[in-house]
Amino acid sequence: MTLLLDAVTLAYRDRPVLEGVDLEIRTGEILVIAGASGCGKSTLLRALAGLLPVTSGRLLDRGEPVRGPSADRALMFQDDALLPWRSARRNVELPLAIRGMPRAERTSRADEWLARVGLAGLELRLPRDLSGGQRQRVQLARVLAGGPRAVLMDEPFGALDPQTRREMQRLLVEVWNAETTVVFVTHDVEEALTLGDRVAVLGGGGLADLVEIPLPRTSADPSLRARVLTALGAPALETT
Numbered sequence: 001m002t003l004l005l006d007a008v009t010l011a012y013r014d015r016p017v018l019e020g021v022d023l024e025i026r027t028g029e030i031l032v033i034a035g036a037s038g039c040g041k042s043t044l045l046r047a048l049a050g051l052l053p054v055t056s057g058r059l060l061d062r063g064e065p066v067r068g069p070s071a072d073r074a075l076m077f078q079d080d081a082l083l084p085w086r087s088a089r090r091n092v093e094l095p096l097a098i099r100g101m102p103r104a105e106r107t108s109r110a111d112e113w114l115a116r117v118g119l120a121g122l123e124l125r126l127p128r129d130l131s132g133g134q135r136q137r138v139q140l141a142r143v144l145a146g147g148p149r150a151v152l153m154d155e156p157f158g159a160l161d162p163q164t165r166r167e168m169q170r171l172l173v174e175v176w177n178a179e180t181t182v183v184f185v186t187h188d189v190e191e192a193l194t195l196g197d198r199v200a201v202l203g204g205g206g207l208a209d210l211v212e213i214p215l216p217r218t219s220a221d222p223s224l225r226a227r228v229l230t231a232l233g234a235p236a237l238e239t240t
């Protein structure tokens with residue numbers, strides 16, 4: 001297990017957002033966090049990133065309390081977080097530079113990752129000369145190039161058009177290395193069922209349900225979809 005939440009309560013000032021959350025995040029899984037707007041998905045992700053301390057309970061990373069951000073738990077947002085004055089290559093090199101990798105090695109590693117996400121030949125482009133989907137590919141390459149043990153993604157594909165979004169979902173599963181734990185926030189049920197090994201549904205101030213999604217990911221059982229929708233508080237779904 002990578003990350004463990006034990007009776008975790010998260011609050012802003014004195015107002016709790018989530019209370020008594022117990023969740024074991026397994027090494028190498030893709031855990032999707034789903035839930036209605038405002039239920040606390042980003043709050044939970046922020047706590048996992050070490051950006052928000054728990055109000056009560058325990059949040060452990062390999063047995064040690066999470067006390068702050070770490071390169072081992074990399075964050076990826078929907079917003080375009082690329083540095084606009086740096087080329088795609090230089091952006092991907094960032095986490096490698098932080099880890100102290102020598103220049104030549106980090107350039108070849110960055111180019112390798114850019115090729116893996118389908119951007120070979122565009123290494124020297126500035127973010128403004130790339131499409132939204134291409135910029136998200138650079139972000140994905142950057143986040144994975146650093147070799148974090150866990151990647152925490154907050155609606156990373158939310159701003160993309162539906163087709164690019166599906167391409168990015170496929171790409172994530174393709175380039176994801178089974179040793180890397182992914183925690184992926186979305187409010188989109190299809191995205192949750194496509195990507196997740198498990199879907200943690202937040203609601204009512206806590207963990208409403210935790211649904212295992214068997215492989216293959218692409219043929220989600222309608223009863224699982226119905227269960228996730230019910231946990232989300234959606235109207236009952238006709239399953240034919």
Ligand SMILES: Nc1ncnc2c1ncn2[C@@H]1O[C@H](COP(=O)(O)OP(=O)(O)OP(=O)(O)O)[C@@H](O)[C@H]1O
Pocket residue numbers: 012017035036037038039040041042043044187
């Ligand atoms: N910095 C903050 N200070 C006070 N309250 C906050 C803060 N950030 C979020 N909240 C509140 O905490 C609750 C949970 O917010 P959070 O952003 O975690 O929800 P979410 O599930 O990610 O929503 P969405 O799907 O809309 O992004 C909301 O009621 C929100 O208003």
